[in-house]
Amino acid sequence: MPPAVPGDESSSISGQTICVTGAGGFIASWMVKLLLEKGYTVRGTLRNPDDPKNGHLKELEGAKERLTLVKVDLLDLNSVKQAVNGCHGVFHTASPVTDNPNWYCYGKAVAEQAAWEVAKEKGVDLVVVNPVLVLGPLLQPTINASTIHILKYLTGSAKTYANATQAYVHVRDVALAHILVYEKPSASGRYLCAESSLHRGELVEILAKYFPEYPIPTRCSDEKNPRVKPHIFSNKKLRDLGLEFTPVSQCLYETVKSLQEQGHLSVPKKED
């Protein structure tokens, strides 16, 4: 269930339209789902509304009554303007980014900087949610980049794990964080959306505990150096707004179950 927000805002919500860009993506699909469940009207933007990979959106509860899908390419400013026109809020999730990790980080940082500058100039009420690596059940039929991070440890394609750490967050919590910062007038600035940080060694241990049937690596590729220490961060700002983060172990469990259910990961047959 979405977190309780003080006050009865059900009447105001029913009249509000939120635009979600890149609505068919991993995170955005969860935003659309939770917004519809809360009673919002949603305008989802897609590059190709007729692509079967976006079909799951039409099956969401409330979609028939309150979801419209419009064709938008972020690189076509006019199509963006038309999509956001008349909306009370915009959850901007779509991102034409590269797979190269350095260019990815650069692109995201520059895009956010530009958003802050334009928001200041035009008087737009901008709040930014910065998620770490996002995992959890997939609503969409295709697999996204952050989920592949986990899949490779289950298929046997990763023979060792790296001497590295990574922070994780559940996809539902990312969607809830966006709704919370939208609904709370006091929300401002940037919100780090992270549950906890794990060394890859801890990650594979959790996976092996829940799913011992898969060929999960047990050896670090770097046997010389001590284990890299996890990043230190605080998610207090979102917890203070009322977000209760899903523990990373539950998040990993749900991710693997979803990969199995969606047919991205075969389920090994149990031996008699």
Ligand SMILES: NC(=O)c1ccc[n+]([C@@H]2O[C@H](COP(=O)([O-])OP(=O)(O)OC[C@H]3O[C@@H](n4cnc5c(N)ncnc54)[C@H](OP(=O)(O)O)[C@@H]3O)[C@@H](O)[C@H]2O)c1
């Ligand atoms: N997943 C993570 O771990 C993570 C962590 C931090 C931040 N983020 C950010 O969160 C956002 C969503 O990530 P995700 O994991 O949900 O990715 P995703 O499933 O790959 O979704 C990305 C979406 O962006 C859309 N898109 C790409 N180029 C576009 C363009 N030129 N015009 C319009 N739409 C375009 C894609 O639409 P098509 O289907 O048409 O390609 C897709 O719906 C991204 O901005 C990503 O950088 C993700």
